[in-house]
Amino acid sequence: MIDTHAHLQLPPLAAESPQAVIARAKEQGVSHIINVATNISDARLSLDFAKKYPKIRAAVGVHPQAADTLFSDVQILKELEYLLGRPEAAALGEVGLDYYKNPVAPSVQKQVFEWQIRLALENDKPLIVHNREADTDVYEILKYYKCPRVVLHCYGRSIEYTRKILDLGYYVSFTGNVTFPKNKQGQEAARFVPLERLMLETDCPFMAPVPHRGQASEPAMVSLVAEKIAELKNIPAAEVEKTTDSTARKFFGLEA
Ligand SMILES: [Zn+2]
Structure with a gap:
């Protein structure tokens, strides 16, 4: 399995060596971790992890x-440009729009999102997109730029929106919140999305899946997300693992 969205640089995982986190993940069948930045210092650190x-x-x-x-x-602009151009940078992320209690004005968010999209297109890198209460703007911007490789992370939108996202050829990734009993919309989306269009993630240290709710999550827990997807789709977990693996390998250009 591949955890396509982790933040090893955030506490409490930051207190440990990535080596230890990787070892526990490996025990649960995780082969690769995509470590995702949220700001420029994260991005620097994430690239260092990938080199090591x-x-x-x-x-x-x-x-x-x-x-x-x-x-x-x-x-900062120059550094981001440099970092994204490195071979260890598998993707641009996470970028997007967040209209939920975000002090940054939507107009600024959009400018920054679009500038980064243009950078990803120039560098031929896929996008990891964060969308919170910004369905329409996220859709319109991605469509306008004709971004060829996009994954919407921590996914759980309506069937109607999901159909539009799939029509653009995009992917979605599911995290621990798909195991939450009250997340009916997320579970419906997981049933609806074709297996070959979805990926697995933990968004660690957030979104710990059942039965670890309330704890910090880590990449080793991605197997619980795979099991839940299998249960929702009524297919073997091995099939979920195999298909999502090949999807993520192609999407992020990972070697075998
Ligand atoms: Zn994240």
């Missing part, structure tokens, strides 16, 4: 909640 540990690939980018930092200093 071959099982980690980096996603570098500025999260919509940190969007006001990107244009504050031309050096």
Whole structure:
């Protein structure tokens, strides 16, 4: 399995060596971890992890909640450009729009999202997209730029929206919240999305799946997400693992 969305740089995982986290994940059948940045210092760290540990690939980018930092200093723009161009950077992420209690104005978020999209297109890198209460704007912007490789992470939108996202050729990734009993919409989306269009993630240290709710999650828990998807689709977990693996390998350009 591949955990396509982890934040090993955040506490409490940050207190440990990535080596230990990787070892526990490996015991649960995790072969690779995509470590995702939320700001420029994260991005730097994520790329360092990827250089040191071959099982980690980096996603570098500025999260919509940190969007006001990107244009504050031309050096940050230049550095992001440099980091995304490195071979260890498998994707741009996480980027997107977050209209839920975000002090950064939507107009600033959109500028930053679009600037980063253009950078990803120039570098031929896929996008890991964060969308919170911004369905329409996220859809319109991705469609406008004709981004060829996109995954919407921590997915759980309506069937109607999911259909539009799939029509653009995009992927979605499910995290621990798909195991929450009250998340009926997320579970419906997981049933609806074709197996070959979905990926697995933990979004660790957040979104710990049942039965670990309330704890910090980690990449080793991605197997619980796979099991839940299998249960929802009424197929063997091995099939979920195999198909999502090949999808993620192709999407992020991972070696076998
Ligand atoms: Zn995340």
